Amino acid sequence: MKNLEVVLARPIADMPVAADFQLVERDVAVAGAGQLLVRVLDLSLDPYIGSRLRGRHLGGVAPTVGGSLPGECVAQVIESKADGFAPGDIVAGEVGWSAYGVLDAAKARKLDPRAHPSAHLGVLGMPGLTAWAGVTQLAKVGPGDIFTVDAAAGPVGGVAGQLARLLGAKAYGIAGGAEKCALVRDVYGFDDCFDYRVEGWTDRITEALPEGQTVHFENVGASVLTPMLQRLRVGGRIVLCGLAEHYQNSTPATLPVGTVIGKRAQVLGLVVYDFYPRWSEWVELATPWVLSGELKVVEDAVDGLDNAPAHFEKLMRGQNQGKALVKVAGRE
Numbered sequence: 001m002k003n004l005e006v007v008l009a010r011p012i013a014d015m016p017v018a019a020d021f022q023l024v025e026r027d028v029a030v031a032g033a034g035q036l037l038v039r040v041l042d043l044s045l046d047p048y049i050g051s052r053l054r055g056r057h058l059g060g061v062a063p064t065v066g067g068s069l070p071g072e073c074v075a076q077v078i079e080s081k082a083d084g085f086a087p088g089d090i091v092a093g094e095v096g097w098s099a100y101g102v103l104d105a106a107k108a109r110k111l112d113p114r115a116h117p118s119a120h121l122g123v124l125g126m127p128g129l130t131a132w133a134g135v136t137q138l139a140k141v142g143p144g145d146i147f148t149v150d151a152a153a154g155p156v157g158g159v160a161g162q163l164a165r166l167l168g169a170k171a172y173g174i175a176g177g178a179e180k181c182a183l184v185r186d187v188y189g190f191d192d193c194f195d196y197r198v199e200g201w202t203d204r205i206t207e208a209l210p211e212g213q214t215v216h217f218e219n220v221g222a223s224v225l226t227p228m229l230q231r232l233r234v235g236g237r238i239v240l241c242g243l244a245e246h247y248q249n250s251t252p253a254t255l256p257v258g259t260v261i262g263k264r265a266q267v268l269g270l271v272v273y274d275f276y277p278r279w280s281e282w283v284e285l286a287t288p289w290v291l292s293g294e295l296k297v298v299e300d301a302v303d304g305l306d307n308a309p310a311h312f313e314k315l316m317r318g319q320n321q322g323k324a325l326v327k328v329a330g331r332e
Helices: 048-050 117-121 128-137 153-165 178-187 200-206 221-228 255-265 271-294 303-315
Strands: 002-008 023-028 033-042 070-081 092-094 101-104 147-152 171-173 192-195 213-219 232-240 265-270 299-303 323-325
Touching: 002 092, 002 303, 023 303, 033 092, 033 117, 048 299, 070 101, 092 101, 117 323, 128 153, 128 232, 128 271, 147 153, 147 221, 153 171, 153 178, 153 200, 153 213, 171 178, 171 200, 171 213, 178 192, 192 200, 213 221, 221 255, 232 255, 299 303, 303 323
Parallel strands: 147 171, 147 213, 171 192, 213 232, 232 265, 299 323
Antiparallel strands: 002 023, 033 070, 033 101, 033 323, 070 092
């Protein structure tokens, strides 16, 4: 049986573009003891992959030219050589950018069939886990908090703001473009959203939040963090989750430490891998919210592995709306 796989066509030194990848045909790998042969249904595309491709991410070494690419997937078990799994089961795990793959059963998560499976790559997946960790475990958001988050139309920021509201806080998003801000306000239900592409956006935040925010969740980098730190209330909390604008260059992000001291701010670094052992805790909490519609699932999907490179470039350019996915195959 043959397998289609997207691999690196050349080394990546800057922002990834579609031409950096190619589609190849290979033999399907053989599952060994304790492993599952799976058919990929949905492939997750995530911003961290951009830095991982260049060996600058905490989660692993850079893939080589022609080598397999990292990617969380929802997949259907074709053959099981592990207890507790059977053909037909739907699982999630890191399979990569391929039509078929072998997954260690110990690293596979069997999915609740009630929620649509691809939610386990977004709201119930690593982005949702990231949001939950930052909002509840680090910042400990609750009633009375004023919560701000950038990249608010994305899967981490969108869940973070929705979760903050579910916990009794007011949530304000920062996003690029009127369409994304409409998604944040009208679908995710934030109290308001500020378009950073509009001149004077920081003045709008000051008008809306004259006393500032108590919590800021950072996904972008210095261009947003610096003005938001200036507006943080004394004793406020900052969750440093991502630095998307710095992933594609070698310029380090800077933090105005004098302002941090003056604000008596808590700066909380978030590495989602620390919370992987508690993933099931988040899924158990969030699944009822997903089923009831209190947590919205918004996906930006394309069909076919051949479209994965262009869709990934779109994600790297910040042009996605919601969770970026590739629909690889249908469920049998």
